[in-house]
Amino acid sequence: MKIAVCIKQVPAKDAPLRIAADGIWIRETDIGFEMNEPDSFALEEALRLKEKHGGEVVALSMGPERSKQTIKEALAKGADRGIHVADDKFFLLDPLGSAKSIAAALRKESFDLILTGLQSDDHGFGQTGVLLAELLGLPHATIIMQIDVQGARMKLKRELEAGWFQWVELPLPAVLTIQSGINKVRYATLKGIMAAKKKEIVTIPRESLGVAHEPTERVERIYVPQKTKKTEFIAGTPKEAAAALLEKLRHEARVLS
Amino acid sequence: MNILVITEPAAAGDAKWNPASFETLAAAQQIAAQTQSRLAAAVVGKGVRALAEELAAYQLAEVLLVEHELLARYTPDGFTLALAQAVAQAKPDLVLLPHTYQVRDFAPKLAASLGKGMIGDCVGYRYENGRLIFVRQMFQGKTAADVTFSGAAPWFASFQAGAFRGDQAARGASSSSGEKGAPITPIKVDLKPEQIRTTPLELFREAKQAVDLTQAPILVAIGRGIKAPENIPMAEKLAKLMGGELAASRPICDEGWLPMDRQIGSSGQTVSPKLYLALGISGAIQHVVGMKGSRTIVAINKDPNAPIFEVADYGIVGDIFELIPALTEALEKK
Numbered sequence: 001m002k003i004a005v006c007i008k009q010v011p012a013k014d015a016p017l018r019i020a021a022d023g024i025w026i027r028e029t030d031i032g033f034e035m036n037e038p039d040s041f042a043l044e045e046a047l048r049l050k051e052k053h054g055g056e057v058v059a060l061s062m063g064p065e066r067s068k069q070t071i072k073e074a075l076a077k078g079a080d081r082g083i084h085v086a087d088d089k090f091f092l093l094d095p096l097g098s099a100k101s102i103a104a105a106l107r108k109e110s111f112d113l114i115l116t117g118l119q120s121d122d123h124g125f126g127q128t129g130v131l132l133a134e135l136l137g138l139p140h141a142t143i144i145m146q147i148d149v150q151g152a153r154m155k156l157k158r159e160l161e162a163g164w165f166q167w168v169e170l171p172l173p174a175v176l177t178i179q180s181g182i183n184k185v186r187y188a189t190l191k192g193i194m195a196a197k198k199k200e201i202v203t204i205p206r207e208s209l210g211v212a213h214e215p216t217e218r219v220e221r222i223y224v225p226q227k228t229k230k231t232e233f234i235a236g237t238p239k240e241a242a243a244a245l246l247e248k249l250r251h252e253a254r255v256l257s
Numbered sequence: 258m259n260i261l262v263i264t265e266p267a268a269a270g271d272a273k274w275n276p277a278s279f280e281t282l283a284a285a286q287q288i289a290a291q292t293q294s295r296l297a298a299a300v301v302g303k304g305v306r307a308l309a310e311e312l313a314a315y316q317l318a319e320v321l322l323v324e325h326e327l328l329a330r331y332t333p334d335g336f337t338l339a340l341a342q343a344v345a346q347a348k349p350d351l352v353l354l355p356h357t358y359q360v361r362d363f364a365p366k367l368a369a370s371l372g373k374g375m376i377g378d379c380v381g382y383r384y385e386n387g388r389l390i391f392v393r394q395m396f397q398g399k400t401a402a403d404v405t406f407s408g409a410a411p412w413f414a415s416f417q418a419g420a421f422r423g424d425q426a427a428r429g430a431s432s433s434s435g436e437k438g439a440p441i442t443p444i445k446v447d448l449k450p451e452q453i454r455t456t457p458l459e460l461f462r463e464a465k466q467a468v469d470l471t472q473a474p475i476l477v478a479i480g481r482g483i484k485a486p487e488n489i490p491m492a493e494k495l496a497k498l499m500g501g502e503l504a505a506s507r508p509i510c511d512e513g514w515l516p517m518d519r520q521i522g523s524s525g526q527t528v529s530p531k532l533y534l535a536l537g538i539s540g541a542i543q544h545v546v547g548m549k550g551s552r553t554i555v556a557i558n559k560d561p562n563a564p565i566f567e568v569a570d571y572g573i574v575g576d577i578f579e580l581i582p583a584l585t586e587a588l589e590k591k
Contacts, residue, residue, distance in 0.1 A: 013481075013539075016562070017399050026396070094407075095365065096374050121397050124542075125377060127365035130333075134366040139454035140333060142362045159524065160460070161358050163517075164269040167458035179524075181511030215407045216374025220390070225401035225564075231556075231572045241573050242583035245555065248571060253553040255532040256475070256499065 001055035001149070004111040005046040005079070006102060006132075007039040009063055009070040010122040023221040025091045035070045038117025042178040044185045045147065046115050047078045053149055056080045058111070062102055064088045068201060075196035076188035082199070087206035091123070097213045099131030104209040106136065114175045118143060123219075129177035140175040141168055145182050258294035260285055261321070261349035263340065264312060265357055266302055268331060269460045273308065277355030279423030281416045284382070285353045286316055286427055291384045294351075297321055299343055299444075301336060303329035306441075313438030316429040320441045321347060327448040332455040333363040339446040340367050346444055349411050351389075356415035368413040375413035376404045378542075380420045393417075397541040398564035418523065419546050468502060468518055475501025475532045478521055478548070479509055482537015482558065482577050486514040491581050492536060498588040501532070506544045522547035537577045540565025 011017060012032035020027045035043075046057045059074035061067040062085035071082035085105050087093075093101065106114060114136075119126030133140030145165065146157035149172070158166045159179050188196075234241045234248070249256040262285045264278040282298060289296040299321040300309045309322045323343050327335050340363075344352065354360045356378045368375040380401075381392040388405065391414055395402045406412040429439060470476060477496035483489060489503075496503045503519060510520040521528055522544040533551035538544060540556070540563055548554070549568045556569035557580050566572045573580060 011396065014560070017396055019400065026400075094374050095377075096369055099369075123395055124393075124397070126361060127375065127377060130362065130365040131369050134337075134369045140366075141455065143358055155458075159358070160268050161275070161524075162270065163462055163525075164460055165463065166269075166460045169456040169458060171454060180507065184513075216368075217376050218405055218407050219395075220403045220405055222395055222400040222402045225394070225398070225567060229554075229568055229570060231566050231569045233572045233574065238575060238579035238583040239587075241575065242580060242587045245571060245573060246584065246587055249532065249553070249555070253532070253570065255553045 001049060001053045001112045002058070002110070003046045003049060003055060003113045003115065004058045004060055004106055005039070005043050005074070006114070006116040006128060007043055007059055007061050007070055007074055008036040008120045008122070009033045009061060009067045010036045010120055013037075013121075019222055019224075024219050025222070033066055033069070035073055036117055036120045036122075038119055038121070038178070038180050040117070040185050041180050041182050042115040042117045043074050043077065043079065044183045045178050047186070048183065049113070049147065049149065050078075055112070058083060058109075060085065060102065060105060062087060062098065062206065063090050071201055072196055073188060075199040075201070076192040077186055078192060080199065082201035084201055084203045085206050085209070086203050090206070094215045094217045095125040095127040096131060096216050097211070099128050099135055100211045100213050101206050101209055102128065103132050103135040104211050105204055106132070110173075112173045114138070114173075116175070116177050118177050118179055129175050133175035136175070138173055138175050139170050140177075141170055142177040143179045144176045145179050147176065258292050258350040259348060260289050260294045260296045260351045260353060261344070261347055262296070262298040263352065263354045263360075264298055264300055264308075265355055265359060266300070266305060266308055268359060273311075275355065275357050275359075276423055277357055277416075277418045279426045280418065280421040281353050281355040282315060283423060283426040284416050284421040287421075288351075288353075288382065288384070288389070292389070297347060297349070299323055299340075299347075301328055301339060309441050310438070313441055314428055315439070316427040317439040320439050322441050322443045323446060324443065325446050325448050327450060327453060330457045331359060332453050332457055333366055334453045334455060335448060336363045337367045337370055338448055338452055341370050342446045343444045344371065344411055352411055352413045354413070354415040356417045360415050364413060364415060371411065373408075373411060373413060374406070375415065376406070377415045378417050379414055380417050394542050397539065398545065398567075399562070417542070417546060419549060463517070470502055470504055470519065470521065470526050471528050473502040473528070474530050475499050475534075476504045476521070476528060476530045476548075476551075477501050477534045477536065478504040478506065478538060479536050480506040480538030480544070481508050483509065486512075488578070489514060491585070495581055495585050495588070498585060499532075499534070501530070501534075504528070506538050506541070535565050535569070536581065538565050539563045540567065
């Protein structure tokens, strides 16, 4: 099986975010970046499918130069090679523009399966996988919790809302978006990190893909959300704060006896 | 403008509707009133005329009934093809959808099949100087974003569950007074079995849930801040002392540290206890939608900018590994 997995590099979870002067993105200086967590589950699933069925895992990431680090991490975990779609201004793209660019890069080869995470922890549009399927003319299924490949078809467990699930069948090739928690993500081993140094990362400048796209939507500005509730902050030592909180819960909010 | 709301019958279980349908209907009525637009709503499926009749009692100019044998069970191909035809016939400028799992599965495809974009997962909107601005969250709720459409209609947008109140969807003519509801217009769609590549099979639930968190008056919920499974017993002890149950955000259940039935959020339970104590939970939107209806929310987090404080009534900026023991000790003393 030839599997492509789309991974994105996003600000680290604990990174203090400051809004950039352009008002539509964050200041990238002084913060760490990491693999988008939902995508790490998709990568792990791709690696497991390869271990079971053989084949190749190709990790693709679109973004600035720093994104290569995330591709290297995927290679260290066991992906065979990487594709970096280079674009410093990737954050100006709308979901359809991003998907058209990634689809153009994927179209250069023919994959049996394309996996993405459920959504990114930065823009969080959650559309890339579904759009890739539409643009590449492939069937898709989203929020997948289990993949059983049976020849040219797959049986998939889809998560629905409120604790329900559904089995669905799809022919290959196809695009799947993977639900977080589907597996336990591996760490890169030292051996893997060494092996990754010899693996290939092909850089494709996004503008070389010749994608024609008029943006369908535009982020006008990002900002710290206005609070809808007035939070009463309780200060003091842990002991003082604990006592003050319990006092308020008992006598002000009256929710604790 | 012409606005079309796509409603969603419940995918599974005993309920007739996915309740987010009426939240989006309420939002659409509000937008229609402000923009002096005509509002229609669509029901998609097979054998859903009764649902269309129920919808017709709401304040709507028209109900579109999109029925076909091949829409009996949801597939992204079937729904995309059918709705693309419905949109071509009804010619809406703005198509609004509830941001359900099903909508996430087909709506971006529907919009893209028409060469259009979708602004998904909106928490609100503003109508300013004749322009509609959609508000959504970015960076896991750490920032909000104003997003607008570019290019020609139709435009597609979805509203997050809980962003509007479903009980505020206005009813129109009442059937008891003999008045007629909104007219129901059947939309003829052309679908062929070979166009549908997904084979939907059975719906199921996992093993019976051991605990019903929706009934608990007090919930003590833990997030990533708990760091390791060894630290869970101290939160559990605190929950017990407070007379509540232990709950968690998704990462904790993904790690297998607590069973899935303890999970609060869009993929878990939606709860509204009288007291919700969030320990080391950052407040990603997927979690907040499941608990923001709680009567009193307390958040303890070391990051003063954690989004959880936006919904908290009381907040303590501090280390949960100091505050859990302090709270436990104070409760034990009583």
